[in-house]
Amino acid sequence: MAPTDHSIDLPHRMHWARWGDPAREEPVSELLRDLVEAFLGDLTPRPAVPEEEVRLADVTLDEGLLDGLRDLLGSEHVHVDHAWRVARTRGKSTPDLLRMRAGDGSDAPDVVVRPASHDQVAAVVTWCAEHGVALVPFGGGTSVVGGLAARRDGFVGVVALDLRRMTRLVDVDTVSGTATLEAGLLGPEAEALLAEHGLTLGHFPQSFRYASIGGFAATRSSGQSSAGYGRFDSMVMALKVATPIGDLELGSSPANAAGPDLRELVLGSEGAFGVITEVTLKVRPVPEERVYEGWRWESFAAGTAAMRRLAQAAPQGRAMPTVLRLSDESETAVNLARPDAVGGSDDPEGADGSGRSGGCLMITGYEGTADQVARAREATTELLSALGGEALGTEPGEAWSHGRFDGPYLRDSLLDVGVLVETFETVTFWSRLEELYAAVKGAVEADLTAQGTPPLVLCHVSHVYETGASLYFTVAAKELDDGVGQWLSAKRAASDAMIATGASITHHHAVGRDHKPWLAEEIGPVGVEVLRAVKARLDPAGVLNPGILVP
């Protein structure tokens, strides 16, 4: 079957079985491959099947129902061909990609529909509820938690509601510093529209180039500049949502006491309560200046202690950096060792520029006016120096900045040669961070070692708060025949360790299908009842992203 014209979707259509721009597919270097084999043992290449060989779920929506959708949106916006369905199947987690690479498209939607307005979204939502058709809101398709693989059983069929025609900047309020954006805008598109007004969201997660505004809100995304600009949910001022029982419009004000904050119920709802169509966000001036620097710490513990001091000094009188990250000893060492790795450096002496190995690399970034950058940099430098940090200058910071969105490309190239690579993250309070780190790292190492594939486990802190911080883990191991099962076992061990230490199952990746069992443990049975009650009231037919989020 020939691929269809996706021109409307370019330049932001991703490869069907890899991250990102298909043109950027490239093999790992011999050097890296040798290095990886030295750690993990001999590797067996695991190429993907050709796209046209992916076996999709049978279409169960009949022509009459498809005609119903065509009546709502026009037939040119209702897509049933193979390429469209493949491109809207699942997200971009490693298990998602392993399944696609093996030709398993069993989570494919029957049809991809492309509404152009809130009212068209609302019409499709109503139609799906009336006809018992499952609906999966699809923005950038970057979920890494199974958030796009809706349950099929019990439904007449599955519709992928593609939001990529909803790309308007609806409103800019320069006095209040807010902008209203349609949900289908991808990160770079939103930034380009805002830049015309001299504004930025400052939201730059690793998925930035391909993830959507609606998805950021629905999953509580957090960007690499969160120390300065905040989490995405903290930027959300107002939301417009189409639910099966009607529209929900929230956000009269920055904050208020008019009962529970219902915005916080929509944020993180992952399409299970309604489809977010517009988001009003805080916006900030495009920074005049950006400076990224490196710091070396003797240990991960010393570096996290310094981050804590920075975050806790910030509220009153000291400015935080815009970017604040810290790699553990393993991640720092691997970044030193691999010249083509993300965040790595061409400097043969090592990414920390110090000419010696060991220790932990911290990145601090400052963005704003020259005055803001100077103030924040001065205050931060003073504190970090006093705490024993070794300033490494801007080179490691620039290297990090250069590769900041490219991690998934390397993951995919490693999958090609038979290395299982995946990431996950968690968050806890400062007093439990060390315990959480040891417990999760230990659990993953033990699980994969027991499977005969001792892994590399790398970690960094990328989001800090006054009262705690996130941990982001990268795991690499030799892939077994059943790579999906291999990974799910390791992931279970990691998730159990998070819950056992009282941490959250996810800092910014959301719940999807993959974290649902642990969500129930995290929020308890009464918390689960709250989610179910809201779901039942807003979506009585249960058609919205079934199987996702709600335990």
Next chain:
Amino acid sequence: MAPTDHSIDLPHRMHWARWGDPAREEPVSELLRDLVEAFLGDLTPRPAVPEEEVRLADVTLDEGLLDGLRDLLGSEHVHVDHAWRVARTRGKSTPDLLRMRAGDGSDAPDVVVRPASHDQVAAVVTWCAEHGVALVPFGGGTSVVGGLAARRDGFVGVVALDLRRMTRLVDVDTVSGTATLEAGLLGPEAEALLAEHGLTLGHFPQSFRYASIGGFAATRSSGQSSAGYGRFDSMVMALKVATPIGDLELGSSPANAAGPDLRELVLGSEGAFGVITEVTLKVRPVPEERVYEGWRWESFAAGTAAMRRLAQAAPQGRAMPTVLRLSDESETAVNLARPDAVGGSDDPEGADGSGRSGGCLMITGYEGTADQVARAREATTELLSALGGEALGTEPGEAWSHGRFDGPYLRDSLLDVGVLVETFETVTFWSRLEELYAAVKGAVEADLTAQGTPPLVLCHVSHVYETGASLYFTVAAKELDDGVGQWLSAKRAASDAMIATGASITHHHAVGRDHKPWLAEEIGPVGVEVLRAVKARLDPAGVLNPGILVP
């Protein structure tokens, strides 16, 4: 009937029909009275009835049910006498007090029960649900929105669940900067316990001396130092709640992506979903230094524009003041004119210290280490000076600080002489602030003037955000025979104006009974359905604070 021994409750038991410490009841000065009469016309004193003449609702709980409560808590913690019931009737809004002063105690609970632990609270909640008895959680009793006047119809009786025996500091985590406090702690008690660890919440609303930790959370309180320490809800890391279907324990981490943030559903829930028994909060070091200053602005518009600039410059590199307030021209003038007024000054030349009238008084406060205060003060002074503010030194700031919790005493003294005084507040985005100000002020002036009682309407901004700010209004008018009806008419006009301009019905006073009709307009019919769904699931018998919050 003789008053009962309330010694367990001292020193924080309020007067039954006034704000605060009964010993601080005092008449208005001749000077102030003359001044007020000059504005509002001749006044007729309106004294309160004696406490023992207050007519309470008939007790409808029979002895068998009361024995059930005694079995749960011990008979010494189950109070049915007149004084206890009077002291737990309604809150402290002007309509609440006018009713009490007139002897109307029709919203009295049948009984006041005083559990000492979460488990005892949970037992009472379960018992009430089983027996169809309405339950009103009662912390400090400072509601000004009718949040403590539960519906009686349809229930076997009404229990006031007094949380004032739950006053433990459960845990302090100095590494994370958090503390877990029981819900019954009043502001000063919580601060005293934290001060032993060198810590503070920094939450100082006008109700600080009498309001409780549980109440702050249940109503989304905001303190006078919110610019530095944040709103109370933003300090909440974790919550423990007793609901009729079981305990709800939320808060694994500072922030996460594990679905909707259910803490935000408990915050602002006003006892309608469960009883908050413990709150884990951000805490900060007790400031070494506190500096409060005054600034003069040519107009309210110039002052609010400066506040906006400060708030919008803050995220990246500039520190906010800890306190930031701005009175409009009327409030500034009144503060100048009344020597015994809250926030006023003994300086005969006027509270702004400038020796001339006109303009608007801003208060900026800085708290923290000497270094933090110096940095924030320097940056703020630089910006405000550049924007045309006139620095007035510390005298106006100290005067404000001195009287910061005393406004309600003056209100009560004015009620004695026949002046109706009440406050209310709202919040919106910066671009709509001027419109909201004019609309609300105009609506209240028009309504009361039409009733034959042209009012004084004063306003200040006391809470600022990057994207907007709150407005706090104080209204004074000659009281008519039906003061309650007179006020409710003005309040309706004000609330209608808030909704018409897209603002929130309340910034930090909560919903209660009084704002419920407008809440429905603010969150819309689907938002109302969400609240109803959660209510129905957590409290199927509907016994929790019935008639409050949920439209």
